Amino acid sequence: xAKDKSSPTPTSDYELAARVKYLRDLRQxxxxxxxxxxxxxxxxxxxxxxxxxxxSVTTLRKLAKALDVTIGVFFSTDSVHIFDMPRLxxxxxxxxxxNPTVYxxxxxxxxxxxxxxxx
Numbered sequence: 818x819a820k821d822k823s824s825p826t827p828t829s830d831y832e833l834a835a836r837v838k839y840l841r842d843l844r845q846x847x848x849x850x851x852x853x854x855x856x857x858x859x860x861x862x863x864x865x866x867x868x869x870x871x872x873s874v875t876t877l878r879k880l881a882k883a884l885d886v887t888i889g890v891f892f893s894t895d896s897v898h899i900f901d902m903p904r905l906x907x908x909x910x911x912x913x914x915x916n917p918t919v920y921x922x923x924x925x926x927x928x929x930x931x932x933x934x935x936x
Contacts, residue, residue, distance in 0.1 A: 834868040836891050840884045841866075855883035 841851050841862075848866070852859040856879050864870035865880075872880070874888075881888040885904055909915050915923070930936040 832868060833872075833891055834866050837862075837880060837884075838866045840886060840890070844884060846884075851880070851883055855879040 841848070844851075846854070848862045849859045852862050855862075855876075857876055861870065861872070861876065862880075865872050865876075877888055877891060881891065887903070905915075905919070909919075912920070927936065
């Protein structure tokens with residue numbers, strides 16, 4: 818069964834190809850612009866996004882840096898959430914500046930960590 822590629826959502830239902838395209842679209846970058854920022858060819862970006870090429874770890878690191886995310890964002894699932902803390906730190910200087918969705922999500926993580934004795 819083919820996946821709906823019209824508006825990908827970064828969940829475990831989507832493969833790496835859709836996640837890279839989603840993040841590129843979110844940053845409003847063309848494939849050529851991502852290629853230039855990352856130092857990989859536009860053909861490589863296109864092949865990764867179409868699922869015809871499995872990128873190396875080195876290529877993933879370059880793409881992650883160009884997309885301003887940690888490499889783990891490419892592999893998050895519904896049960897493994899990745900908070901991109903460096904990006905959050907740059908965008909929000911204080912907790913009261915967080916948007917409501919991020920604020921609630923972080924609150925839930927902190928409460929859970931306390932409940933299980935992690936904090």
